[in-house]
Amino acid sequence: MRSTRGSSSSGSDSNQRETSTHGGLGMKTAAILAFAGALAALFVLGVGTGWAGHRPNNEVLVGGAISQTGQYAEPAGRQVYSIKLWVDEVNARGGLLGHTIVLRLLDDKSDIQTSIKLYEKLITEDKVDLLLAPYSSGITEAVANVNERYKMPFLAYGASSTPIWEKGRRYIFNIVAVAEDYQKGAVHLARQIGVTKAAIIGQDSLFPRQAGKGAKDWCKKLGIDVVLEENYPTKQTDFTALLQKIKAADAEAVFSNSYFADSAAQLRQMRELNLNFKLYSSTIGPSLPNFPEQLGATAEYVLGFSQWEPLPKVLGHPGMQEYIERYEKRFGEKPNYHAGGAYGALQVTEAALKKVGSFDNEKLRDALATMEVQTIYGRYKVDARGMNSHEGLTFQVLRGQRRVVWPEKWAETRAELPTPEWSKR
Amino acid sequence: MERSDVRSLYLLAAFLVCAYAMPFLVGAWAGTVRLDERWLGNLATVVVGGVMQGGVYAMFALGLTLIFGVMRIINAAHGEMVMMGAYLTWVAFFYLGVDPLLSIVLTLPIAFVFGVVVQKLLLDAAVGAPELTGLLITFGLGLAMIYTAELIFTTDFRTIPYAPGTVQLTSAIAVGQNRVISFVLAVAISTAVYLFLKLSRLGKAVRATALNAEVAMVCGIDVRRIYLITTGLAAALAVAGGALVSIQFGFNPETGVLYTLQAFAIIVLGGRGHYVGALIGGLMLAVLENLVSLMVPNGTAMVELAAYGLMISVLLIRPGGLMGVKEG
DSSP: OHHHHHHHHHHHHHHHHHHHTTTSHHHHHHHHHHHHHHHHHHHHHOOOOSSTTOOGGGEEEEEEEEOSSSTTHHHHHHHHHHHHHHHHHHHHTTOBTTBEEEEEEEEOTTOHHHHHHHHHHHHHTSOOSEEOOOSSHHHHHHHHHHHHHTTOOEEESSOOOGGGGSSOOSSEEEOSOOGGGTTHHHHHHHHHTTOOEEEEEEESSHHHHHHHHHHHHHHHHHTOEEEEEEEEOTTOOOOHHHHHHHHHTTOSEEEEEOOHHHHHHHHHHHHHTTOOOSEEEESSGGGSTTHHHHHGGGGTTOEEEESOOSOHHHHOOTTHHHHHHHHHHHHSSOOOHHHHHHHHHHHHHHHHHHHHOSOOHHHHHHHHHHOOEEETTEEEOBOTTSOBOOOOEEEEEETTEEEEEESGGGOSSOOOOSOOOGGGO | OOHHHHHHHHHHHHHHHHHHHHHHHHHHHHTOOOOSHHHHHHHHHHHHHHHHHHHHHHHHHHHHHHHHHHHOOOOTTHHHHHHHHHHHHHHHHHTSOOOHHHHHHHHHHHHHHHHHHHHHHTGGGTTTSOHHHHHHHHHHHHHHHHHHHHHHHOSOOBOOOOSOOEEESSSSOEEEHHHHHHHHHHHHHHHHHHHHHHHSHHHHHHHHHHHOHHHHHHTTOOHHHHHHHHHHHHHHHHHHHHHHHHTTSOBOTTTHHHHHHHHHHHHHHHOTTOHHHHHHHHHHHHHHHHHHHHHSTTGGGGHHHHHHHHHHHHHHHOTTTTTTOOOO
C-alpha cells in the first residue's frame, strides 16, 4: 500500500513539472520517454488489466484543465485545492475501484482556446480514464463540445449558465445553482426594503450575462423597474462614468454581476464619488475569502451570493464538518463554495463509479444522469437536461463576516438594509 | 514644419473634434444627455475623474516612451514593472506597515536598480538590433515576471484600502481622495523627470542620445551609461505608477498586461518618444473612455473599442502621433 502511495505522489509531482514546462522541448522528450517506457512495460508484463485505458502499476489517470493562472485563477484555485484533497483521500482509502489515481491537472490560463486544446490533448493523447471539469461558464460551454464528441462525461462544478444544458448534450452534468438565481435573494431583499428602481450591470461574458438576465427576470416578477442595464469589458478598472450613469438614472439598488476586481473597484469608486445606493449586490467578488479583508470597511453591507457556505450547523449536509476540518488543516483557510462544489461533484463521481464498478464512460454517463447522492454540498439529482436543482444562499458582509440573510430558513441574522450612507459609516 | 506635416495635423485635429463630439451626439440621440444642472455635474465629475486617471497613465507611459526614444526598444514588460510596483507597495503596507506614499521612497531605488540590471543583462543585447529583438526579449521578461509574481503572491487579487474617502470639489463634483493623491504625485514625479531631462546635464545627455546615439558618442557621452540610466528611470516611473495604481484598483500578477496596452495606446496617441505627448495622450485617452461610458447606451462595453479605435485612427492619419515625431 505504502509503495503505491509513494508512486502516486511522485507521479503527480512530475505532472506538475509538466504543467509548468508545458509545450517546451523537455516535455516532448519526457513524453517520448514515458511512452517508450510504457510500451516496454506492456511488453514485459504482457498483460492487460481488463478495462479500457489501463495503465501500469494499477493506476487510473484522472485529468482536466482548470484555470490556475489568469482572471479565473482565484475561484478556480479553490477548486484545485478540493481536487487535490479528494485525490489524496481516495488514494489513502485504496484508490478509485482499487486503482491509484494519477492526477493530470493542466492550466488553461483562463483562456477558452487553450482549454479546448488541452481537453483534446487529454482525451486523445493522454487518454485519461476520467475527465474533470474546467472553471467558468464560458470555458465549460466550449469544452462541452469536445467531451461530447468523444463521449466522455464530466460533472461540471464551475459552470452555472443554463444555455450549456439546453443544447441537447448528453455527457455534461452540473451540480451548482444556475446563474439566473445568483441575484434572486438580493432582488427579494430589495423588494422587502421597498426598492422600485434598480440598475443591472455586469462583466461582458457568459456567466455575468446570464446572471444579469436572471436578475432582470426576478425584478420583473417582483415589480422592480430596471432603469439601466449595461455590460463592461472584462478588464475594466475605472467605473466612474458607469456609476455616474447609474445615479443619473435614479437607480436605488445596484445588482452587479461581477468577479473580484470589478466589484472591488465599483465599491471603492462608489465611496470615492460619494454615491449612495440602498443596496449593492455582487455575484462572485464578496464570496471570495479575502474580500472583506482586502477592502476593509468598504465591503460592509454588501450582499453576495453563495452556492454553499462552510456552516455545517446551518446547512446540515452529511460529512460537511469533517471535510471543512480536513480542508482547513491542509490549506489554512475555510473552504468557500467553489471548493465545496468541486468536492461535492467529486463525491458524486466517485459514487457513480462505485455503482458502475468500472471505468466505462457510457455507464458512468447513465449513472450520473439517474443517481441521487447526498454530498457535503447538498443533494445531487439532475433533471432531463442534466442540471441539478441546487439552492444557493444570499449573505451580507457585516462587521467583516459573511452572514447568511436569505432564504429565511437558513438566515443567520436579519439583513441590515438599506445600506447607510458613506458619510454615516 | 513641412506642408504635409501641417496638413496631417489639421486632419488629426478635425478627426479628434469628431471623435470627442461623437459620444455627445450619440447621447443626445439616445436621450442620455440632459442639459440640466445635475447632469452637467455628472459630466464634470466624469471629466475630472478622467483627468485624474489620465495623469497616472501618463506617468507610466512616460517610462515607455523614454526607453523607446533613447533605445528604439518597445518595452513589452512595462506593465509588469507597474505590477511589480503595486506588489512592492502592497508588501510594504501589509507586512511592514509602511504608508503607500512613503513606500515610494523605498521602492524607487529598488526599481532603479532593477532597471539597471535588466538593461545590463537583457536590453544591451537588443540595442541596435532589429526592433523585434527588443520586443521579444521584453515580452519574455514580462512573462517571467508574471509567473514569478504568481509563485510568490498567487493569483489572488490584492488591493490596498488607503484613503478611501471622498473629496467634494463642488456640490456636484466629487472625486476620490486616493485619486487626488495619485494625480498630484503623478504630476509631480512626471514634472521632476521632465525637468531633469530638460535642464540637467545628464538629462541633456539622455536627450542627445535619443536624437542620435552615434553623434552623442562622438561628443564624449558614455552612451551605455545613458542606457542604464534610461532603463532605471523608466522602471522607477513604472514602479511609482504601480504604487499609485495599487491604492486605487485591485491587481493580480496579470493586470500588468492591461497597463502595457494602455501605455502603448497613449504613446502612439501622443507621439512615440515625445514626453509632453505622453501626458496629453494620457489625458485624452482617459477622458474619451469616460465620455463614451457615460453617454453612449451600453457604452462601457465599447470603451476599449473607442480607445483602440482612436489609436488606430491616429496611426493612419498621422503616424507620428499628436506631437508629430518624424520616423527614421
